[in-house]
Amino acid sequence: MSQNNPYVNNPYAGGGAPQYPNYQPPQPQYYAAPSSKWNAMSIAGFVCSFFFSLIGLILSIIGYSQTKKTGERGGDFALAGIIISAVSLVMSILAIILLFVLFGTVITAAVAL
Template sequence: MTDPNADPNVPNVPPAPPAQPAPSYGTAPAYNASAPAYGAPASQKTNVLAIVSLVSSFFISIVGIITGHIALSQIKKTGEQGRGLAIAGLIIGYIGLVVGIIAVIAWFAILGAAVSSGNITTY
Protein backbone atom coordinates (compact mmCIF):
# COMPACT_ATOMS: atom_id res chain seq x y z
CA MET A 1 0.00 0.00 0.00
CA THR A 2 1.14 3.44 -0.79
CA ASP A 3 0.30 6.76 0.73
CA PRO A 4 -2.15 8.66 -1.56
CA ASN A 5 -0.80 12.00 -0.32
CA ALA A 6 2.89 11.19 -1.08
CA ASP A 7 4.68 12.90 -3.91
CA PRO A 8 5.42 10.27 -6.61
CA ASN A 9 8.75 11.95 -7.49
CA VAL A 10 10.27 11.58 -3.95
CA PRO A 11 11.63 8.14 -3.06
CA ASN A 12 10.28 6.40 0.03
CA VAL A 13 13.11 6.86 2.62
CA PRO A 14 12.78 5.84 6.31
CA PRO A 15 13.25 8.63 8.85
CA ALA A 16 16.73 9.12 10.45
CA PRO A 17 17.28 7.49 13.86
CA PRO A 18 17.23 9.78 16.89
CA ALA A 19 20.57 11.39 17.77
CA GLN A 20 22.74 9.65 20.37
CA PRO A 21 24.18 11.76 23.20
CA ALA A 22 27.93 12.38 22.95
CA PRO A 23 30.12 10.39 25.35
CA SER A 24 31.13 12.32 28.44
CA TYR A 25 34.82 12.89 28.91
CA GLY A 26 34.89 13.42 32.66
CA THR A 27 37.60 12.30 35.02
CA ALA A 28 39.58 9.16 34.31
CA PRO A 29 39.20 6.21 36.68
CA ALA A 30 41.63 6.29 39.61
CA TYR A 31 44.93 4.43 39.22
CA ASN A 32 45.11 1.33 41.39
CA ALA A 33 48.74 0.48 42.12
CA SER A 34 47.84 -2.79 43.84
CA ALA A 35 46.04 -4.16 40.77
CA PRO A 36 48.05 -6.71 38.78
CA ALA A 37 49.47 -5.62 35.45
CA TYR A 38 47.65 -6.69 32.34
CA GLY A 39 48.88 -10.00 30.98
CA ALA A 40 50.75 -10.91 34.17
CA PRO A 41 49.83 -14.44 35.27
CA ALA A 42 48.40 -14.79 38.73
CA SER A 43 51.05 -16.53 40.81
CA GLN A 44 49.86 -19.34 43.01
CA LYS A 45 51.37 -20.11 46.37
CA THR A 46 53.60 -23.17 46.75
CA ASN A 47 52.81 -25.41 49.70
CA VAL A 48 55.47 -24.91 52.37
CA LEU A 49 55.34 -28.51 53.58
CA ALA A 50 56.13 -29.71 50.05
CA ILE A 51 59.35 -27.72 50.15
CA VAL A 52 60.12 -28.97 53.67
CA SER A 53 59.48 -32.53 52.50
CA LEU A 54 61.93 -32.27 49.63
CA VAL A 55 64.68 -30.63 51.67
CA SER A 56 64.34 -32.80 54.78
CA SER A 57 64.19 -36.05 52.82
CA PHE A 58 67.90 -35.64 52.05
CA PHE A 59 68.79 -35.47 55.76
CA ILE A 60 66.07 -37.19 57.80
CA SER A 61 64.04 -39.51 55.61
CA ILE A 62 61.13 -40.05 57.99
CA VAL A 63 60.50 -36.29 58.27
CA GLY A 64 60.45 -36.04 54.47
CA ILE A 65 57.95 -38.89 54.26
CA ILE A 66 55.61 -37.49 56.90
CA THR A 67 55.66 -33.91 55.61
CA GLY A 68 55.27 -35.17 52.04
CA HIS A 69 52.05 -37.01 52.86
CA ILE A 70 50.68 -34.02 54.79
CA ALA A 71 51.61 -31.70 51.92
CA LEU A 72 49.82 -33.88 49.35
CA SER A 73 46.70 -33.86 51.51
CA GLN A 74 46.80 -30.06 51.86
CA ILE A 75 47.46 -29.57 48.13
CA LYS A 76 44.44 -31.70 47.29
CA LYS A 77 42.22 -29.56 49.55
CA THR A 78 43.58 -26.09 48.75
CA GLY A 79 44.76 -26.44 45.13
CA GLU A 80 48.18 -24.97 45.90
CA GLN A 81 51.28 -25.61 43.84
CA GLY A 82 54.01 -28.03 44.95
CA ARG A 83 52.59 -31.46 44.19
CA GLY A 84 55.77 -32.44 42.34
CA LEU A 85 57.96 -31.27 45.20
CA ALA A 86 55.94 -33.33 47.68
CA ILE A 87 56.12 -36.43 45.49
CA ALA A 88 59.87 -35.97 45.00
CA GLY A 89 60.26 -35.62 48.78
CA LEU A 90 58.29 -38.83 49.28
CA ILE A 91 60.31 -40.78 46.73
CA ILE A 92 63.66 -39.60 48.08
CA GLY A 93 62.47 -40.17 51.66
CA TYR A 94 61.32 -43.74 50.98
CA ILE A 95 64.53 -44.54 49.09
CA GLY A 96 66.57 -43.12 51.98
CA LEU A 97 64.55 -45.13 54.48
CA VAL A 98 65.05 -48.39 52.55
CA VAL A 99 68.78 -47.70 52.11
CA GLY A 100 69.04 -46.94 55.85
CA ILE A 101 67.29 -50.18 56.81
CA ILE A 102 69.55 -52.17 54.47
CA ALA A 103 72.62 -50.43 55.94
CA VAL A 104 71.55 -51.29 59.51
CA ILE A 105 70.92 -54.92 58.55
CA ALA A 106 74.30 -55.09 56.79
CA TRP A 107 76.02 -53.51 59.79
CA PHE A 108 74.60 -56.10 62.17
CA ALA A 109 75.43 -58.90 59.73
CA ILE A 110 79.06 -57.75 59.47
CA LEU A 111 79.29 -57.25 63.23
CA GLY A 112 77.81 -60.72 63.85
CA ALA A 113 80.19 -62.32 61.36
CA ALA A 114 83.18 -60.61 62.96
CA VAL A 115 82.18 -61.71 66.46
CA SER A 116 81.53 -65.31 65.39
CA SER A 117 84.87 -65.56 63.55
CA GLY A 118 86.80 -64.44 66.62
CA ASN A 119 88.13 -61.22 65.13
CA ILE A 120 86.35 -59.18 67.81
CA THR A 121 86.51 -60.22 71.40
CA THR A 122 83.71 -59.43 73.75
CA TYR A 123 84.11 -59.15 77.48
Protein backbone atom coordinates in the same frame (compact mmCIF):
# COMPACT_ATOMS: atom_id res chain seq x y z
CA MET B 1 6.19 2.18 -4.57
CA SER B 2 7.74 0.26 -1.71
CA GLN B 3 5.02 -2.38 -1.96
CA ASN B 4 6.26 -3.55 -5.34
CA ASN B 5 9.95 -3.37 -4.49
CA PRO B 6 11.27 -6.96 -3.87
CA TYR B 7 14.31 -5.70 -1.94
CA VAL B 8 12.49 -4.04 0.94
CA ASN B 9 11.77 -7.14 3.10
CA ASN B 10 14.44 -9.44 1.68
CA PRO B 11 17.16 -9.84 4.40
CA TYR B 12 19.68 -11.09 1.81
CA ALA B 13 19.38 -8.10 -0.47
CA GLY B 14 21.54 -5.75 1.56
CA GLY B 15 18.76 -4.45 3.74
CA GLY B 16 20.73 -5.30 6.90
CA ALA B 17 21.45 -8.41 8.91
CA PRO B 18 18.66 -10.93 9.25
CA GLN B 19 16.83 -10.79 12.52
CA TYR B 20 16.66 -14.02 14.56
CA PRO B 21 14.28 -14.08 17.50
CA ASN B 22 15.72 -14.73 20.98
CA TYR B 23 19.29 -15.07 19.76
CA GLN B 24 21.87 -14.96 22.56
CA PRO B 25 25.55 -14.83 21.60
CA PRO B 26 27.66 -17.55 23.25
CA GLN B 27 29.12 -16.55 26.60
CA PRO B 28 32.88 -16.81 27.07
CA GLN B 29 34.12 -19.71 29.20
CA TYR B 30 35.95 -18.68 32.33
CA TYR B 31 38.13 -21.17 34.17
CA ALA B 32 39.54 -20.82 37.64
CA ALA B 33 43.13 -19.69 37.53
CA PRO B 34 45.59 -22.07 39.14
CA SER B 35 46.66 -21.00 42.57
CA SER B 36 49.99 -19.23 42.64
CA LYS B 37 50.48 -20.00 46.33
CA TRP B 38 53.09 -22.63 47.18
CA ASN B 39 52.49 -25.19 49.90
CA ALA B 40 55.21 -24.72 52.51
CA MET B 41 54.77 -28.22 53.95
CA SER B 42 55.59 -29.89 50.64
CA ILE B 43 58.71 -27.79 50.13
CA ALA B 44 59.86 -28.43 53.71
CA GLY B 45 59.27 -32.16 53.21
CA PHE B 46 61.30 -32.12 50.01
CA VAL B 47 64.24 -30.37 51.66
CA CYS B 48 64.11 -32.57 54.78
CA SER B 49 64.03 -35.72 52.66
CA PHE B 50 67.73 -35.24 51.87
CA PHE B 51 68.85 -34.89 55.50
CA PHE B 52 66.18 -36.42 57.77
CA SER B 53 64.35 -39.13 55.86
CA LEU B 54 61.62 -39.91 58.36
CA ILE B 55 60.74 -36.25 58.97
CA GLY B 56 60.90 -35.58 55.22
CA LEU B 57 58.55 -38.48 54.55
CA ILE B 58 55.99 -37.29 57.09
CA LEU B 59 56.10 -33.67 55.93
CA SER B 60 55.92 -34.67 52.26
CA ILE B 61 52.88 -36.88 52.82
CA ILE B 62 51.10 -34.09 54.70
CA GLY B 63 52.07 -31.54 52.04
CA TYR B 64 50.92 -33.82 49.22
CA SER B 65 47.50 -34.31 50.78
CA GLN B 66 47.18 -30.56 51.41
CA THR B 67 48.00 -29.72 47.79
CA LYS B 68 45.33 -32.16 46.61
CA LYS B 69 42.70 -30.56 48.86
CA THR B 70 43.54 -26.88 48.38
CA GLY B 71 44.89 -26.84 44.83
CA GLU B 72 48.10 -25.13 45.90
CA ARG B 73 51.34 -25.55 44.02
CA GLY B 74 54.02 -27.92 45.27
CA GLY B 75 52.46 -31.32 44.74
CA ASP B 76 55.40 -32.37 42.57
CA PHE B 77 57.87 -31.37 45.29
CA ALA B 78 55.89 -33.38 47.83
CA LEU B 79 55.80 -36.42 45.58
CA ALA B 80 59.54 -36.18 44.99
CA GLY B 81 60.07 -35.83 48.74
CA ILE B 82 58.02 -38.96 49.36
CA ILE B 83 60.04 -40.96 46.82
CA ILE B 84 63.43 -39.70 48.01
CA SER B 85 62.56 -40.28 51.67
CA ALA B 86 61.22 -43.78 51.04
CA VAL B 87 64.27 -44.83 49.03
CA SER B 88 66.59 -43.33 51.62
CA LEU B 89 64.80 -45.10 54.47
CA VAL B 90 64.89 -48.46 52.69
CA MET B 91 68.59 -48.07 51.92
CA SER B 92 69.32 -47.08 55.53
CA ILE B 93 67.46 -50.11 56.88
CA LEU B 94 69.30 -52.41 54.47
CA ALA B 95 72.64 -50.87 55.47
CA ILE B 96 71.88 -51.41 59.18
CA ILE B 97 70.93 -55.05 58.54
CA LEU B 98 74.10 -55.55 56.52
CA LEU B 99 76.21 -54.04 59.31
CA PHE B 100 74.64 -56.35 61.92
CA VAL B 101 75.26 -59.37 59.71
CA LEU B 102 78.87 -58.38 59.04
CA PHE B 103 79.66 -57.55 62.66
CA GLY B 104 77.92 -60.73 63.80
CA THR B 105 80.08 -62.76 61.45
CA VAL B 106 83.26 -60.99 62.55
CA ILE B 107 82.45 -61.37 66.22
CA THR B 108 81.65 -65.09 65.82
CA ALA B 109 84.84 -65.65 63.87
CA ALA B 110 86.86 -63.80 66.51
CA VAL B 111 85.35 -65.83 69.37
CA ALA B 112 86.00 -69.12 67.53
CA LEU B 113 89.71 -68.36 67.32
